[in-house]
Amino acid sequence: EAGVAQSPRYKIIEKRQSVAFWCNPISGHATLYWYQQILGQGPKLLIQFQNNGVVDDSQLPKDRFSAERLKGVDSTLKIQPAKLEDSAVYLCASSPWTGEEAEAFFGQGTRLTVV
Amino acid sequence: SQQGEEDPQALSIQEGENATMNCSYKTSINNLQWYRQNSGRGLVHLILIRSNEREKHSGRLRVTLDTSKKSSSLLITASRAADTASYFCATKHGSSSNTGKLIFGQGTTLQVKP
Secondary structure, three states: OOOOEEEOOEEEEOOOOOEEEEEEOOOOOOEEEEEEEOOOOOOEEEEEEEOOEEEEOOOOOOOOEEEEOHHHOOEEEEEOOOOHHHOEEEEEEEEOOOOOOOOOEEOOOEEEEEO | OOOOEEEOOEEEEEOOOOEEEEEEOOOOOOEEEEEEEOOOOOEEEEEEEEOOOOEEEEOOEEEEEEOOOOEEEEEEOOOOHHHOEEEEEEEEEOOOOOOOEEEEOOOEEEEEEO
């Protein structure tokens, strides 16, 4: 089966600009996660969707970050305006709704550099 | 905030040796998972252990879970150069194992020398 697709793979922007990342989860997966991974650290959960509803966004800096999951499939994560400290890899992951504990399948990530 | 803390932060061993890395967490969990991340790549799931399990095996991997101590360990036996990667524990929290948050630790960087 096709994996989690993310685009773009790399993005360089100046501070105060805006940027958007796109994620296409594995077909049929109800749960979608966005993580921020700063170099040398573990992934930090930004937001979790169950279908098109938000399960958790407690770590999402809502003054500048926003995310949506239209029709419970694709998702976009936006940063506006970007700060230098937003430089990181943004990972998207999805999990199936199976009734059993399920693993998360990760995309390759988008590496963002804010200069 | 991150849930898990892992130690050691970095580990260097010779090929053929065993590697053990530990993970501690703070609050109750539904399950605990281990992931591997090769340089420049996404994370790959390795193994999942439920909160009511104490030990689980998968190939050269052995995971233990001690919920009384809120800790887990991952043992990789007979390591290979290809095992060189960062390893993360991730804990699942919440009322449902399917809708609970998946929180990652800071990771252990493993280097296996040929």
